[in-house]
Each structure stands twice: as C-alpha cells, then as structure tokens.
Amino acid sequence: MSHTFEIEKTCRHTSARAGFITTLHGVVPTPAFMPVGSQATVKALTPDDLKDVGAKILLSNAYHLYLRPGIDVIEQMGGLHRFMGWAGPILTDSGGYQIFSLATLRRVDDEGVVFRSHIDGSEHFLTPEDAVKLQERLGSDIIMALDECPPHTAGMGQVREATDRTHRWAERCLKARRGQDQALYGIVQGGIFPELRRESAAYLTSLDFPGYAIGGLSLGEPKKVMLAMVEETVSCLPGGKPRYLMGVGSPEDLVENVARGIDLFDSALPTRTARNGALFAATGRLNIRNASYKGLDQPIDPGCDCYTCQRFSVAYLNHLFKSKELLAYRLGTIHNLRFIMRLMERMRQAIVRGSFGEFQREFLGSYRTTDEEVRLAQKQQWLARSVRVDDEGNGSEDSGVVT
C-alpha cells in the first residue's frame, strides 16, 4: 500500500494534530495546504516556484483536464506529474463540484451525470466508475470519489437525496478502483444539517476509505455554520485517517479548522486574491493598489522570507499592479502562497511543541480578518460568475487575471 497516514502529535487542548501522509511521490507533513492547479498549472507559477514557496502537494482537477487537454494527451505524456513537471504528490478532485457548479447540468440520476462542457458546450456522460478511471489514468496520488454537491441554499430534502446518492456513488468508486498506487478518499456531504453530516461521515467511515474529505462547505454559508459542520463531521470520522476540508484557505479559516482536527486543505483563495492585489501580511490582508503604497520602500511583510519580499518593495508591486503587468500576478501569488505555507509550518511546529493553543490565540488576535459580510458578498459575487472558469472552478475563462 503506497498511501499511509501517521500521526506524530496531537494537541492537548484542541483537536489539532501533526502527521505525515505518505504517497508514491513523497511525504506530506500535515496539516498541509494544497495550492490549486486545476488546469495542470498553479496560475502564474512554475513547479520550481511551488517548491520554493514550500508546497508539498498540489491539487488538480479531473473535470478540467478531461475537457482540456484530454486525459489521452496526459496519459501519452506519461501522466500528470510528468506533463506538468511536478514530481511531488498530487491530489485530483473528481470534478463532482465543477460539474454541479460550472458545467450545464443536463441530467443526474443514480447511473451518473450528463453535463455540457463550459468550454464548448459539448455533452458528456460521467459515472462514478468513469471518475475513478480518469483519475487513475492521470496517475495522481490521491483521487476523489464522485460526489453530488448541492448549493448551500438547498433544503434538507434535496441535500438528503444528494447525500444518499453520494454514498451509493462512493461505494461504486471503491469497487471500481484498480491498482494500489493511488488512495481513494470518500467525500462527506450533508449540507448545513448536523444530522446529515453525522450520518454521512458514519456511513463513509463504514466503507473504510484511506482518507475522508468534507465537501459542500465554504460555499457561502456563515462561518459559524461551517465550523459547526466541521465539528459534527470530524466527530464521526475515524481518528487515524486523514481529514481533508475542501475549498478552505483563508488564513483565519485554516487556523480555526486545524484546531478542529483537519489535516488537509485546498483553496484558490490565496492565489485568486493575490492576482487581485490582496496580499497577506501579519496584521491582515492589504490592498497593494492602495495609493498610500506608491512610495513605500519596504517589503509587503517584513517577516516574510518569500522571493517577492526578499527582492521587491511595496512601491514596485504597487506600480506593477496598477500597470496590470504580468509580473504582478506571479510575485503576488508567490507571496500569498508562501504566507500560507509558513502559516501551515508554524501551526505544525506549534502542535509538535505543544503550544498550538497559544499560537491560535496569538494569530487570531493579531490577524485582522475580513469582515464576514464583506467576505460573504465577495464569495457570492465570485460564485455568481459561474459561466467563467478559474482554478477553483469559479472565475474567469481567461488567464486568471482578476480585474
């Protein structure tokens, strides 16, 4: 078995834990954040940039790669690792979320889902078995079961139906799996309904997956609700398996959810906000386009060891962003990802040293989080652009330049 999970240390005061996920392509110290490279590229960065910021595992997406360039192309090129030039671990999402949020849905029933491509409108049929097979052909280290992901506004009846189908599909995915080189994770659904979350976690646990994801959160529901759902779910998942919270990636949410026992995260938030000029600093996000930064001769975050902070001033970045220069997007992305990677590293160290509770208090005390109303409005605005495609499956069908 090429996938193992080992817990090194657990926090005494919270549910946080430090561990290692081992895959065929390397070891991932957890808690870990996965930069998002849906189209076989983390926007604006090379694999070397990703290594430099400290990324240990990337996320890519079977839906995007199936549509373009096609699984055949990647398979011919020796698989996804070789195609994109990244030798480390890769997790691929099945594309369930994208099919339900991005493609035009034609029909969903127990057999599978018929959808239209967001790129050219072509019609496709995907079964849970297909989703597994596509990901096996990509050669990713961790693959995800096909799930049905209803919107966060869905009522309990709709969510129950989707969750039950997700469970039946999860079982079929397990049966469809070939080979031992890839670990198939199940995805807990259940919307914002505590009893459905518990049921879903318990049911998937009974199927004995090597890891469990929590899907269907961070879709626009209040933060309190998200945290409560994570708690409900985690309480019904086995302690010895990795827990992956999908789509979460703001600094404050990472800290809060590590405290609740999450080991793995992905989100396009750090890279997307970077391209938009919102850069992380110890005290909160700053808008690099702000006129007051025009002549500021210091790095974005004096405590940051990233290439951008080591080499360039806020004044220069302000100029690049205002001039919409391509270099802005790369330098901003490097900084934001490095900030997140350092945050994960610091949390891990704190867990190992037994000081995570302290770290959590200090970080959340000094990092000014974005106001929740603003945050939800931004999220809604982003989700509303569903005809456009971005690394998260939300966004623009362009080069990822946010304007």
Added chain:
Amino acid sequence: MSHTFEIEKTCRHTSARAGFITTLHGVVPTPAFMPVGSQATVKALTPDDLKDVGAKILLSNAYHLYLRPGIDVIEQMGGLHRFMGWAGPILTDSGGYQIFSLATLRRVDDEGVVFRSHIDGSEHFLTPEDAVKLQERLGSDIIMALDECPPHTAGMGQVREATDRTHRWAERCLKARRGQDQALYGIVQGGIFPELRRESAAYLTSLDFPGYAIGGLSLGEPKKVMLAMVEETVSCLPGGKPRYLMGVGSPEDLVENVARGIDLFDSALPTRTARNGALFAATGRLNIRNASYKGLDQPIDPGCDCYTCQRFSVAYLNHLFKSKELLAYRLGTIHNLRFIMRLMERMRQAIVRGSFGEFQREFLGSYRTTDEEVRLAQKQQWLARSVRVDDEGNGSEDSGVVT
C-alpha cells in the same frame, strides 16, 4: 568617463564587429540585444529570469515611467535599477517615439512638445532639457536625446523638418547634460530618404556623441528600404562609437543588421510574439497553439538551453496557451528571449573567430523568415492599435496578454 566602447574584432567580409560597451553598472558584449521593459518590467519576467536568459542590458522608457509611477517615486526609491531590482546596465529611451506615436499630440515646436497622456488624458509639456533631466533622475546608464519621429509614410518635406528639429534638440540635450555617469546617445532620423539619413548622421557625428542610434525605421517600410537606410546611415557614422538600431528584433533582421555594422538593438517583437504563442525555433517561428502540437513530447527547440525547453514539452505549452494560462506567457517569453540572446552570442563568437559570413549564410539559409507581406500586415495591425499600450509603446493597455 564611465562609458567606453572598445572594438575587439571586425569582420573582413561584412561590417559586423564584436566589442564591449562599458557602463557604470557593467560591461555589455556587443552586438547586443536589449529586452524591452518600458514600464520597469520586461513583461512576465523577473530580473533573475532576465539574467538566466543571458540579458546584459535592458531598455526602459522615460515617457512611460514619467507618467506612471512618476519619476519622483523612482528617484525616492534610489533610481530605476534599485526600483526594478536589476543591477546591470539600463538604457532609457527619451520617449520621443512614444509621444509621437502613442500620446495625443497637442503641439510641437522648437521649444518642445505638448502632449496628452495615453493613460488619463492629462496634458504635459516636455522640452529636450526635460527629457535629459528625467533620464538622469532615473539613473539609467545610457540615455537618449529627444527626437521627433514622423511616420514612415511622411513626405520628404515633413521628414526634413522633423530631422532638423531633432538636430537642434540633440544639441540642446548635449548642453543640458549634467554629471558623467550617463552616456547620452544622439538619434539619427531622416525617414526613408538616403540624403536625409546621410545628412543627419553627419550632423550628429559633428556633435560628438558617445554613441548613435538610428531611429525612425522598422515602422512598416519594406525590409529592403530599412536595410538601405541602415547602410546609408552607418556609412556616415564614426567607426569607433556604438551604433544602436532602434526597434529591430526579428532573428533575420538582427543577423542582417549586425552584418551592416550595428552593435545594439531593442525590440518588443521577441517578447510580444512569445505572448502571442509564436515561438522561435531553428527553422523559423512556430505557432504553439497549432493542433498538431497537442501531444508532442519534445521541447520547442531541441537545441535550446532555456528553462522552458529544459523542463517542458510542446504538448504542455500547447495546453497552457490554449487555456490562456498565465504561465504560458512567462515560459514563452523566456524561450524567445533566450533564442535571441543565443543568436547574439553565436554571432559575436563567429565575428571573433572570423566566421561571421559563414554563420550569416547558414542561419539565413535554414531559418524560414515570415513572409514580408504577412510581416508588414502584422506590423500595421499592431501599430494601428495605438490607443493601447505595450512594452514597445504599441499594444494593449492591459497586462500584455495578446489575444
């Protein structure tokens, strides 16, 4: 005097020569090509990328930097080198070409030029003395006199008037110069009129500049005309001073003009075409978006030592360009610039070894140049987009993504 020019070797059969331009920030082996970084950034690349492709000197632009971020900002930040993080030599153009091609011209007379910013429409007045002072404040190593650059379709009367004014301005620029750290080059004009070219070269030579540029070419005139004008001009310039042909940068034009005695070039062509997916290979330009490249498992140019060719396949680049991914622009730019830098290095070696004539024949024999009609149509199309701004002063007021 911090600027010197030394000729190491001259070709016996052509006018090509190998030399060194020494500046306060380093030595430039010539013939040399300057990547274009009008807005204090070569689009999509960091200074380290530029070092890696072998760039020894960059070009930037006083017009662009004056408008944004403003000369004050750059001066406060310790000058252009420190602002953009490039420690090597920098040549700045005065912005004459941009004012006459890009800004809305309000009035030009002997005193100077009144123009409106292409960014916000604000009105500005610039004299030859101002142009020198702005560039001295930027701290660039080589600065350019303010010139008047008429379109290539202008009649002889208009060109004579512009050329005469350029001469009067050149004298005033020389007088306005302070300090010895920067070399001021004069710019020969004269359009497509051999006698005006000779007159202009002779007149500027009488003023004894440390270097001479040839302006007003590569603006859409036939290639034969351009080469004839270069020959006329070079024949009237002193042998011991550097000769800089402005705006030239296709592989074939570089070879032809090195053969005619040019030492220095700049052009946005290699970087602009790269962003458009036209990548240089030994046999000519290839369009990386071509469907036949979808599954091609080899580098763009098997003989190329650039980062892109060392790490990525044509198939992956085809995917990035088709998906309009930001990484495409960086990888394409690295390749095209490295191709040009290697071409310059190979020409220099050939001159030093006494085999330039052979090199020229071989290169032009195997490199399939773009059909002249196609080339001129592309150039016209590009120049016509004069409301948009790019690194050459032609192009889009966006991030430089060509679509």
